[in-house]
Amino acid sequence: MKLWQVRGGNLVKGDKITIFDREFTIADVLEETGMGYDNSIFITREAADEITGSDQYKFMFGQKTGLVSMVLIKTVHGADITDVYNNISSVLEGSETKVYPIEQLSSDLRSHIRLMTNMVGIVSACAVIIAAVALFAMVTLTFHQRRRIAGSMLSAGCPRGKVLKYFSAEYLALFAAGAAAGMALICIFLIPLHSEVKNALEMPYKLISLNDAVRLVIRTLAIDLAMLALAVSFTFFGILKTEPAMLMEEQV
Template sequence: MGRKKKGNIHYGHIIYRNLKRRISRTFLLSAFLFFMVFMIFSFTSILNSMREGLDSTVKRTGADILLVPKDYFSSVKDALFLGIPSTVYFDSSLEEKVAKEEGVEKVSSQMFLATIYNSPCCDEAVQIIAYHPESDFLIQPWIEKQLKREIPDGEIVAGSKLSYKKGDTAMFFGKKFPVAGKLKETGMGYDNTVFLNFNTAEELLKEPVVKNYLAIGNKKEVVSLITVKVDKKADIQKVVRALQDKYEKDNVSIETSGKLMEDTRHALKQYTTYFTFVEIILVAFTFESLLSFFIITMSERKKEYGIIKSLGGSTFKILSITIGEAAAIGIIGSLAGSFLSILILTLFRNFILLHLKLPYLRQSFSDLMLLTVFCTGLSVLTGVFAAILSSAAIQRKETYTLIRENE
């Protein structure tokens, strides 16, 4: 640290020498702040990723109303939000019926197929989603924006997390597919998904391994998800209720896209409440520990402070040394905690995604810097406040008393 000269006392040098001379104390105090910052940084990063993933899923789901088989509602949600492979299907004739209902502007359908894990017929376990480019208002605009065209028959498009790149060949259910392109990261289950059109899917359904393994049999007209866009003049809830009254008897779940993520949003609120409570406890525990250490340190250094006062140093200047030490310790602990948190979140990203069931774990450089600044500020303020409170007893004592008290 540079020297800050005031009178005959170099305060910056004194702070540096004090921290270096009491290296074990400096390390211990930094360790408290390091642990606090590490936990707060990690919790906040994970919560932000969950929130961004949820918002991205709701935004990209885009439909006003979703129709899925009643027993597979959670499977569809996991496929969209987490990219967990699942095979879901029901009779496609419902699509035409819904399109004729009052208040419905657009209708399209998708089909979900899960490839076979650890099988020679499939390169890897992924979610396959088939859709109709001509009627789809969710996937097609997004794919067309990136590829500048529709997916050709017999070809696929790969999500960002899959190992394929444009020009590769992928094999699913014993059938080979040229990869027409690779999509950018979305922060939802689409990143682990392979997309193809319904013409290609119908050819795939003819494969014996699909009929046998996925239990589709000879069914040709099947879908997994029907998406509905409601007319702007219509009331979405009224349309939902009308569809529920008419079609729920067919074992179909009819919900808004927000309902699809309701459980996940509720879980996110619970996580936020839990993490906030833990963070408050961490800050309180760290503050109490620092306060205790500074009180003990101030008592041990009474003679040192008395000598500084006898050389012309004021009580305020003595306090500035203590605050400077606390601030330096806070910066050391917070930067180390932030760095380790970023390192662990990067190195163990896939492990965290798998066990916490997150769609992605990513923050921009600016977000990381803002979080680092926040944690550093919190760490420094915690240390400085503890130092100020612990120095109250020193401020009231005379110079002679401070020099002689511990003898």
């Protein structure tokens, strides 16, 4: 017999597990849903009927078959959950069956996700600000240290525009190399650690889709390029207005 396991434990596909004195084979491990049954297992209806209808477990199930503990209802797109909840509740009024809307079942998960989203947003904003300031400082400092090269080029008759293009191309090349290295490190460390990150969060989680990853990369590169352009403009145009002789002076 086969069963499906929802998270929990260290079982993997193909493992054997014994339930009610019956051996089952793990058919697969499902992703988390954030619901209370994330640490549950699912067996076939036929296997469940064999267990509940057996004489061995009569004291638990009364040798009954077709027992149902939960029914999931899929609504049509755009349906009003409140109306669905009220209609089902009115039909089942007076019975022992209870109705729980998805919002109620996942209320704790939603609160955790909101908190996590806010925290990630704050951390991301701080990271972007720190990275932008660091990039601006790096460009400003490194060009200031190499101002004598710019002075030599200007003294040799090189147009200021060509000097600007020379250093801009150099920084763009370094920027591209740094961006490529960062993406490579993310792929090297994030993807292999996917399972560890998921277990550490203890909540539904999956890797970002390719389209979302591309959009994130584009936004990140756009911010970095904007900050690089600002740093280059601020530094180059300020220094290139200085006389070549002054640029070639030793800086203390």
